[in-house]
Amino acid sequence: MNLLQYITAEFTAIKVDSPEAEARLVIEYLYGNDVFLDTADADLSKFQSVLERRKKREPIQYILGRAFFFNSEFIVNPDVLIPRPETEIMVEKLIDFLPCNGVMADIGCGSGCIGISVALERPDVRVYSFDISHAALQTARLNAQNLNVSNIEFIESDLLANCPSDIKIDAVGANLPYVPYDDYYTAQSEVREYEPQLALTADDNGLAIIIRCIAELPHFMKKGGAAFFEIDPSQDVRLKEHLSIKGWQDAEIIKDYTGRSRFVKAVWQI
Ligand SMILES: C[S@@+](CC[C@H](N)C(=O)[O-])C[C@H]1O[C@@H](n2cnc3c(N)ncnc32)[C@H](O)[C@@H]1O
Structure with missing residues (x-):
């Protein structure tokens, strides 16, 4: 299974609104945007800490500390x-x-x-x-x-x-x-x-x-x-x-x- 499939499935399971979009943000931030990286070759512990926070409904942008808006990336907190x-x-x-x-x-x-x-x-x-x-x-x-x-x-x-x-x-x-x-x-x-x-x-x-x-x-x-x-x-x-x-x-x-x-x-x- 690749990272995009895996993270999307995890986010779907905890009922986030846009699981694939959020999965893409996580992969871009934590895994150099390699959506096709096989989970067997990825350090999934980095994602686990994101998932734990997201389970508590913390917005993904605060977890990653950034948000995209009108062609630019902004620091958010x-x-x-x-x-x-x-x-x-x-x-x-x-x-x-x-x-x-x-x-x-x-x-x-x-x-x-x-x-x-x-x-x-x-x-x-x-x-x-x-x-x-x-x-x-x-x-x-x-x-x-x-x-x-x-x-x-x-x-x-x-x-x-x-x-x-x-x-x-x-x-x-x-x-x-x-x-x-x-x-x-x-x-x-x-x-x-x-x-x-x-x-x-x-x-x-x-x-x-x-x-x-x-x-x-x-x-x-x-x-x-x-x-x-x-x-x-x-x-x-x-x-x-x-x-x-x-x-x-x-x-x-x-x-x-x-x-x-x-x-x-x-x-x-x-
Ligand atoms: C809805 S947020 C919008 C933030 C940003 N402009 C955006 O679009 O993401 C409203 C902002 O207004 C600020 N604010 C609230 N009351 C204000 C006031 N009386 N004078 C100036 N800024 C105020 C808040 O601190 C907050 O940053």
Whole structure:
């Protein structure tokens, strides 16, 4: 039996969601990506320690200490949310929207995945990445350093409280906490027991922090600048209406790969 078959079967037995995908990550990390290596020739003790941790529902990305996001590998640990594939859609939108030499704010940067990915694709753009968590920012800075990104600055801040007053923003990418408490308490153990709750939940059916962010943004927005917020699908209409009431224009809902409302974009025209 080869490694891919063996590890996939072990993960299937403990009911992980994507056994083969996780098996491939383990093989890449521990066995030099040799998926066809015969188990008789492999040191399986390395995998056993991963399996023991995975049995306790620890996410594979925390066990391996890394996650892939938008063409790059990011260091992850329990101080930061594991980047989700759907968030890559926001990165694409930001890359397309930002004008030449534009300024972007990544609010609630976590591992730094959004801001760093944009900064890598758009070296002309200046990115300011904010997070309230000192520990998360340490990981984000390490990721920027490992990926040789220099057009990015990290700022410890409750939303935009510490944003330099002279900054004028062309585009905001905000993946702030938005999970309603009821959903959080019924989420998978992988999320509830291992990911930082500070990164996930918010009051007011998940919208409290995003709504506070919308109140702070006008002072820093350039006319014609846009904000992209990642949301829970249940929040789409309410957030779109809220943005319109607060003077934002062309509010639009953007879907994720599964066809569910996942982002709201709006433009600041004042
Ligand atoms: C959903 S995670 C997103 C992390 C990352 N942007 C990503 O997409 O993987 C939300 C992040 O917002 C941060 N956060 C929570 N409340 C905040 C606040 N009031 N001001 C700034 N950041 C905050 C958390 O520490 C966490 O890193």
